[in-house]
Amino acid sequence: MKDYRITKEHVWGGLIADHKGALADKLKALSAGGLNLELIIARRETSGQGTLFVSPLRTLNELDSAEKAGLAKAGHMRTLRIEAPDTPGLGAKITTVLAEAGINLVGYAALSLGGRCVTSIAFDSDADADRARTALERGLPRECSALASAQGSDAPPHAGECQRCGACCHGLDVLLTDVEAEQYEADPKLLASTTLYRRTAAPPLRFMKRHADTDRCVALQGTLGQCTCGIYTRRPGLCRDFAAGSEDCQAARRQHGLPM
Numbered sequence: 001m002k003d004y005r006i007t008k009e010h011v012w013g014g015l016i017a018d019h020k021g022a023l024a025d026k027l028k029a030l031s032a033g034g035l036n037l038e039l040i041i042a043r044r045e046t047s048g049q050g051t052l053f054v055s056p057l058r059t060l061n062e063l064d065s066a067e068k069a070g071l072a073k074a075g076h077m078r079t080l081r082i083e084a085p086d087t088p089g090l091g092a093k094i095t096t097v098l099a100e101a102g103i104n105l106v107g108y109a110a111l112s113l114g115g116r117c118v119t120s121i122a123f124d125s126d127a128d129a130d131r132a133r134t135a136l137e138r139g140l141p142r143e144c145s146a147l148a149s150a151q152g153s154d155a156p157p158h159a160g161e162c163q164r165c166g167a168c169c170h171g172l173d174v175l176l177t178d179v180e181a182e183q184y185e186a187d188p189k190l191l192a193s194t195t196l197y198r199r200t201a202a203p204p205l206r207f208m209k210r211h212a213d214t215d216r217c218v219a220l221q222g223t224l225g226q227c228t229c230g231i232y233t234r235r236p237g238l239c240r241d242f243a244a245g246s247e248d249c250q251a252a253r254r255q256h257g258l259p260m
């Protein structure tokens with residue numbers, strides 16, 4: 001299946017000392033907290049001090065572990081993660097689309113393995129990341145896009161199920177972006193569906209709220225397999241990014257006894 005998959009990720013970072021073992025200590029602390037990181041960038045900035053950036057961090061437990069390791073949300077910086085077939089010129093194609101959209105980049109990292117390429121691009125703000133995502137979804141070849149795959153003959157399993165399934169709406173820490181948090185705070189109904197995570201993050205992080213007894217998102221309506229998201233058109237980006245047919249999707253359906 002040829003496809004692009006574009007998701008928005010939070011980046012956390014912090015300073016590290018410039019001495020032997022400093023990076024190992026930080027990563028050991030993150031590992032002890034259960035984080036399974038995909039992106040780790042560390043570098044010396046000046047003599048005696050370096051910086052560390054890690055991603056993704058999605059759950060409350062992961063945020064706690066990152067804070068205990070001395071990391072904090074990296075300002076308003078946001079990254080897009082683009083997973084795509086490893087084709088010649090992919091980097092040029094991605095950066096040309098972004099250049100033509102007038103978007104400046106904070107950082108760019110890419111790695112290819114096993115025929116796939118994962119690119120991580122950092123932007124100055126949520127708004128830039130959103131514009132970049134829109135530009136890439138329009139600018140990268142439609143026949144290769146995730147949307148085309150979902151609608152085509154090689155559609156992933158369970159495509160089209162999401163408006164009744166609801167399995168992944170249980171036990172998932174749905175973290176809102178800063179832009180989404182502002183939009184939800186302006187709407188009392190949406191705001192009531194969220195909960196605030198304070199700690200050291202500035203601005204504070206906002207999550208979708210879950211029922212304490214069932215662990216399901218408060219926005220989910222109906223019974224499992226016959227339910228719908230009560231805020232479907234305004235659901236967070238993290239929910240939109242949760243791909244039908246992905247390993248996580250299949251694990252959620254399996255866990256809740258839904259057909260595979």
Ligand code: SF4
Pocket residue numbers: 158161162163165166167168169242243244245248249250252253
């Ligand atoms: S578990 Fe899969 S099919 Fe069900 S709602 Fe989530 S993504 Fe859609």
Ligand code: SF4
Pocket residue numbers: 168169170172174208217218219220221228229230231232235236239
């Ligand atoms: S906001 Fe909607 S799609 Fe997202 S977890 Fe809640 S019910 Fe599911």
